[in-house]
Amino acid sequence: MLLTHIGRYMLMLKGMFTRPENWRMYWKEFMRQCVDIGIGSLSIVLIISVFIGGVSTIQTAYQLVSPIIPKSTIGQVVRDTMILEFCPTITSIVLAGVVGSKIASELGNMRVSEQIDALEIMGINTKSYLILPKILAALLVVPMLVVISGFVGIWSGKIAGVVSGILSAQQYMQGLVLEFKPFNIVFALAKSYTFAFIISSIPAYFGYHVQGGALEIGQASTKAVVISCILILLADYGLAALLLKNG
Amino acid sequence: MIELKNVCKRFGDKEILKGISAIMEAGKANLIIGASGSGKTVLMKCMVGLLEVDAGEILYDGISFSSMSNAERKHIRKEIGMLFQGAALFDSMTVEQNVMFPLEMFSNLSYRERKKRVDACLARVNLQDAHKKYPAEISGGMKKRVGIARAIVLNPKYLFCDEPNSGLDPQTSMLIDKLIHEITVEYNITTVINTHDMNSVMEIGDHIVYLYEGKKQWEGSNKDIIFSKDEKLNQFIFASQFLQDAKEMRQQELLNQRSGTG
Numbered sequence: 001m002l003l004t005h006i007g008r009y010m011l012m013l014k015g016m017f018t019r020p021e022n023w024r025m026y027w028k029e030f031m032r033q034c035v036d037i038g039i040g041s042l043s044i045v046l047i048i049s050v051f052i053g054g055v056s057t058i059q060t061a062y063q064l065v066s067p068i069i070p071k072s073t074i075g076q077v078v079r080d081t082m083i084l085e086f087c088p089t090i091t092s093i094v095l096a097g098v099v100g101s102k103i104a105s106e107l108g109n110m111r112v113s114e115q116i117d118a119l120e121i122m123g124i125n126t127k128s129y130l131i132l133p134k135i136l137a138a139l140l141v142v143p144m145l146v147v148i149s150g151f152v153g154i155w156s157g158k159i160a161g162v163v164s165g166i167l168s169a170q171q172y173m174q175g176l177v178l179e180f181k182p183f184n185i186v187f188a189l190a191k192s193y194t195f196a197f198i199i200s201s202i203p204a205y206f207g208y209h210v211q212g213g214a215l216e217i218g219q220a221s222t223k224a225v226v227i228s229c230i231l232i233l234l235a236d237y238g239l240a241a242l243l244l245k246n247g
Numbered sequence: 248m249i250e251l252k253n254v255c256k257r258f259g260d261k262e263i264l265k266g267i268s269a270i271m272e273a274g275k276a277n278l279i280i281g282a283s284g285s286g287k288t289v290l291m292k293c294m295v296g297l298l299e300v301d302a303g304e305i306l307y308d309g310i311s312f313s314s315m316s317n318a319e320r321k322h323i324r325k326e327i328g329m330l331f332q333g334a335a336l337f338d339s340m341t342v343e344q345n346v347m348f349p350l351e352m353f354s355n356l357s358y359r360e361r362k363k364r365v366d367a368c369l370a371r372v373n374l375q376d377a378h379k380k381y382p383a384e385i386s387g388g389m390k391k392r393v394g395i396a397r398a399i400v401l402n403p404k405y406l407f408c409d410e411p412n413s414g415l416d417p418q419t420s421m422l423i424d425k426l427i428h429e430i431t432v433e434y435n436i437t438t439v440i441n442t443h444d445m446n447s448v449m450e451i452g453d454h455i456v457y458l459y460e461g462k463k464q465w466e467g468s469n470k471d472i473i474f475s476k477d478e479k480l481n482q483f484i485f486a487s488q489f490l491q492d493a494k495e496m497r498q499q500e501l502l503n504q505r506s507g508t509g
């Protein structure tokens with residue numbers, strides 16, 4: 001059962017790579033998906049980033065009670081947790097819900113209402129026309145959203161710290177530049193690309209292969225979101241174990 | 248002309264099509280009729296290559312379609328138009344964009360030329376004022392018209408219609424049927440229509456193939472059908488007493504005419 005899913009998923013990915021019937025139309029579809037995924041989920045990403053940034057500062061301060069640790073450490077810790085874990089992972093999990101369910105239900109609806117068949121009849125490779133632009137758009141846009149989320153989260157961490165009187169803006173800024181490792185950014189981006197691929201390809205698989213009607217579309221999109229989330233967490237663990245070995 | 252030679256199709260151990268042979272002629276409305284579940288849609292999907300046949304052959308003007316690879320089929324696909332049961336319009340596009348889509352994908356025409364072609368096709372199906380509407384905003388009959396316009400926009404040689412009048416009122420059904428028939432004759436298209444609507448059969452059935460449980464039970468024209476002795480066909484067609492009576496009256500009429508002239 002699992003193996004047939006994996007096999008069909010692989011075949012789907014392989015089937016995406018054929019010569020486009022018309023480059024301009026593929027480009028148009030790609031741009032449409034970028035707008036859909038990017039603009040469509042920008043506001044939710046901003047909202048969660050503001051809150052996880054603020055909460056991180058307050059909770060870090062709550063845990064660092066020792067008087068010998070300087071306040072600026074809070075800034076440093078918030079920066080690293082945001083970049084290493086919270087921004088890529090939480091943003092992606094939320095996007096799995098927002099983008100994943102949209103991709104699965106859009107393709108599922110197209111399958112059930114025979115729109116995919118209509119495209120096939122015209123001689124269009126629907127795997128490459130419908131799925132590839134979604135995956136490429138996610139690969140472009142999701143890392144961008146994660147970067148935005150990082151800036152917003154760290155900035156809102158500062159605001160939360162200052163407003164609740166935990167530390168001054170200056171102390172926070174000092175912490176931000178303390179022992180900064182550029183590799184962390186690389187790590188965050190590696191995670192973003194991996195998660196972007198999961199968020200787009202898994203829901204596309206479930207949506208593209210729907211059989212039945214409206215009920216099955218709902219089921220497929222639920223399944224797509226759940227499985228994407230699990231795979232994101234597995235990949236998160238795998239990447240951490242692989243890339244963060246030497247601290 | 249499309250030729251079916253002993254077409255077989257099974258799903259698992261369920262045999263759906265049991266060796267169907269028939270010829271679909273150019274410039275004629277070729278009707279595939281039969282009860283729900285008799286395999287009409289499966290047969291049509293095999294003909295256009297959405298499903299693969301298990302045995303037998305499908306020939307498009309003498310060229311074997313069923314043994315081609317997907318890449319080779321692309322050439323024939325460009326000559327095929329299809330109207331789906333639910334019209335299958337792209338929901339994210341307006342009526343105009345739907346009809347223009349095949350042109351954008353497969354032609355090198357300029358926007359103005361494409362627009363002209365789209366306007367002509369929409370006018371051909373008697374839709375002049377729905378260009379900017381989305382599929383969700385138009386009625387079932389209008390959707391079918393748009394579906395027909397999209398199917399004929401690239402001047403196909405073959406047109407497939409799966410239950411073109413399901414879900415439509417009798418009057419609209421008749422209009423859609425007539426439209427398909429006119430287009431078929433006008434452009435000399437090989438048209439294949441799945442239906443279980445007796446009005447269509449009588450109105451536009453130039454050539455009729457009756458499927459019964461996955462087998463071809465009867466073949467002929469709407470002129471022959473009234474004299475058919477085939478029990479199963481008669482059960483299907485003249486299911487109601489009203490039609491049964493009408494048939495007998497019509498038979499009598501035709502017989503009287505013949506004896507009158509003869």
Ligand SMILES: Nc1ncnc2c1ncn2[C@@H]1O[C@H](COP(=O)(O)OP(=O)(O)O)[C@@H](O)[C@H]1O
Pocket residue numbers: 258263281282283284285286287288289290
């Ligand atoms: N993809 C499929 N898998 C399994 N069985 C199918 C499939 N498609 C159709 N069938 C079966 O084939 C039979 C014929 O269906 P169909 O061609 O849709 O009938 P109709 O004449 O009403 O169009 C039905 O019994 C249906 O359950």
Ligand SMILES: [Mg+2]
Pocket residue numbers: 287288410441
């Ligand atoms: Mg059917």
